[in-house]
Amino acid sequence: MEKIFLKTDFGKTIDNYEFLGLNKALRMKPSEVLEKVKENCIRGRGGAGFPAGIKWDFVAAEKSEIKFVVCNGDEGEPGTFKDRFLLENLPFKVIEGIIIAGYAVDARYGYIYIRGEYEKAIKSIRESIHKMTERKLLGKSILGSSFGFELKLIRGAGAYVCGDETSLLNSIEGKRGLSRIKPPLPAKEGLYEKPTLVNNVETLSVIAEILKYDQNIYLSLGTPKSRGTKLLSISGDVKNPGVYEIEFGKMSIMQIINDLAGGVKGSGLGFVMPGGIATNIISDEQLDTPYTYEDLEQTGSSLGSGGMIVVSKDRDYLSIVKNISDFFMNETCGTCFPCREGNRNINKMIDKMISDGKVGSQDIEIIREIKQAIGLAARCGFGQASVNSILSILEKYFEKKVYV
Ligand SMILES: Cc1cc2nc3c(=O)[nH]c(=O)nc-3n(C[C@H](O)[C@H](O)[C@H](O)COP(=O)(O)O)c2cc1C
Ligand code: SF4
Known part of the structure; x- marks a missing residue:
């Protein structure tokens, strides 16, 4: 793999990692750091692709003695493990x-929330916090400046919905991981009702990297709507699953699968979930799509969490649908009736499809209606996305066809 951007400091220790981004940031005004994030047009890497600079602006504009930065390392989406790579290795x-985010938005307290199963990542971050505190890179007067920052590590307890930023805030507060009604947005009223910036692990890592450079080098990479590079994790039926970094727009889905992941295992490609199991599938005729936010949206899917799952033709698609449905049925927090009951009913319908050996003529229509109802009532993005891949697989491969 070409080392383009994020992997440049791979494996460095506290003795040879230079903290160039932080050094530079602390010599700039907070507003200049913020400007740099905006100029580089960084979009959040946690799934929604929201521009980081705009979010930072909201938090910076809030007047409060106490503000927080929360780094989201929950990464509960099946097939997504690019944040784990960063937490463990960088x-x-x-x-x-x-x-840097704390400095820019005037927050002096931070939390990093890591998925409970990520033992190695938790160890790596815990030890790094300790070492950085010893070297005065955390705590009071960082690098001799007037800026101080305290960081705490929180270990998640294994609920996918806790990746949603408001559920995550509840979880840090020791409450049940249920999402909050928005507004107010976390930027206004987040952790302990204080203005809070929530960003993904990769988003914050990218920002640390761009701060190193005088030029806005991110602007020279990627496309106008998808600047820079992206870490993606590829898994499923490929020969070389793993985490890869690519420049946006430089490779198509097919090239990623063949040139990076070593090609498809088995008798050929069936379909791809380009951004985790909450995204619509893209099928063989869409494989030339360049890997950018905008091009994937054109296909009706999305880049999602950056977890690409490749499925070969040899797989039993209905059992994959069942597997996905089990996940969403078990992980719904249950607050919104349509999300809780809708996902349960879909699961029952899939069980019946499997036992009958066919997809009934009205089944897909009913699932479409359930999806619509969940979409209207869902409090968080879980509900909106929970039926995407299930329905898109059924529509593409089973609509008006008998399954035997
Ligand atoms: C059910 C659900 C799970 C989510 N899981 C994650 C996650 O594991 N990591 C993450 O960064 N964002 C996750 N998100 C998105 C967060 O709510 C939030 O948008 C993100 O952390 C913001 O960071 P960003 O702007 O840097 O992308 C999830 C959202 C939902 C609805
Ligand atoms: S949409 Fe689903 S997961 Fe999200 S709050 Fe409602 S019930 Fe919970």
Whole structure:
């Protein structure tokens, strides 16, 4: 894999990681740091692609003695493991990004929330926080400046919905991981009702990296709507699953699968979930789509969490649908009736399809209606996305066809 951007400091220790981004940021005014994030047009890497600079602006504009930065490392989406890569291998860069964010938005307290199963990542971040505190890179007067920042690590307890930023805030507060009604947005009233910036691990790492350079080098990479590079995790039926970094717009889905992931295992490609199991599938005729936010949206899918899952023709598609449905049925927090009951009913319908050996003529129509109802009532993005891949697989491969 070409080392383009984020992997440049791979494997560095506290003795040779230079914290260049942080050094530079602390010599700039907070407003200049913020400007740099905006100029580089960084979009959030946690799934929604919201521009980081705009979110930072909201938090910076809030007048409050106490503000927080929260780094979202929950990464519960099946097939997504690019944040784990960063947490395990580039912990200083992740923490550096959190401190820079704190400096820019005037927050002196931070939390990093990591998925409970990520033992190695938790160890890596815990040790790094300790080492950085010893070297005065965390705590009071960072690098001799007047800026101080405290960072705490929170270990998640394994609920997918806690990746949603408001559920995550509840979880940090020791409450049940249920999402909150928005507004107010976390930027206004987040952790302990204080203005809070929530960003993904990769988003903050990218920002630490761009701060190193005088030029806005991110602008020279990617496309106008998808600047820079992206880490993606590829899994499923490929020969070389793993985490890869690519420049936006430079490779199509097919090239990613063949040139990076070593091609499809088995007798050929069936379909791809380009951004995790909450995204619509893209099928063989869409494989030339360049990997950018805008091009994937054109296909009706999305880049999602950056977790690409490749499925070969040899797989039993209905059992994959069942597997996805089990996940969403078990992980719904249950607050919104249509999300809770809708996902349960879809699961029952899929069980019946499997036992009958066919997809009934009205089944897909009913699932479409359930999806619509969930979409109207869902409090968080879980509900909106929970039926995407299920319905798109059924529509593409089973609508008006008998399954035997
Ligand atoms: C059910 C659900 C799970 C989510 N899981 C994650 C996650 O694991 N990591 C993450 O960064 N964002 C996740 N998000 C998105 C967050 O709510 C939020 O948008 C993100 O952390 C903001 O960071 P960003 O702007 O840097 O992308 C999830 C959202 C939903 C609805
Ligand atoms: S949409 Fe689903 S997961 Fe989200 S709050 Fe409602 S019930 Fe919970």
